[in-house]
Amino acid sequence: MTREEALNSIKANVENGNLVKHMLATEAIMQALARRLGEDEEEWGLTGLLHDIDMELTGEDMNVHSKLGADLAKELGASEAVAHAILCHNPTHGIPRETRLDKALFCVDPLTGLIIAAVLVRPDKKLAGLEAKSVRKRFKEKSFAAGANREQISLCSEIGLELDEFIELGVEAMKGIAANLGL
Ligand SMILES: [Fe+2]
16 A cells, blocks of 8 residues: 555545644654654554544544554555554553554554644744744643643653653654644
């Protein structure tokens, strides 16, 4: 499966532009993480790109979400490793996260939301001027973007990254695709 095929399938299954942007942001951070960790950039990118492809189809039913997504990814030709990471990123199923790819997707997912929220409270609403340290500050404010699960983000330690480095890597990766994110 090429990236273009994955993107076409996302366009066919997802109408919500913000959800598409969330998946693009997840892709960008997963690619940057793969580079940092010496992993397969293409595989990690695709995992991030496809991970919520079923969100509208499942009507956000958490008992189905990510099961259907993993099946769709496999139908598109994704590897078992990619499908497994997608499947276990929804903790509702209680499927253990085993590989580094599984663990990476799980902690990256909420980081995108925290960073986007940190951008949106800036007067210019632009990623360009956002500093990692201000995201770090927001991280500590529990009521800020409360949906961005801090414990889950902190699991970056399981893939060998300190929180500060993880946030910085995420901010830089998203800056690289700022235009696509409209931020
Ligand atoms: Fe997600």
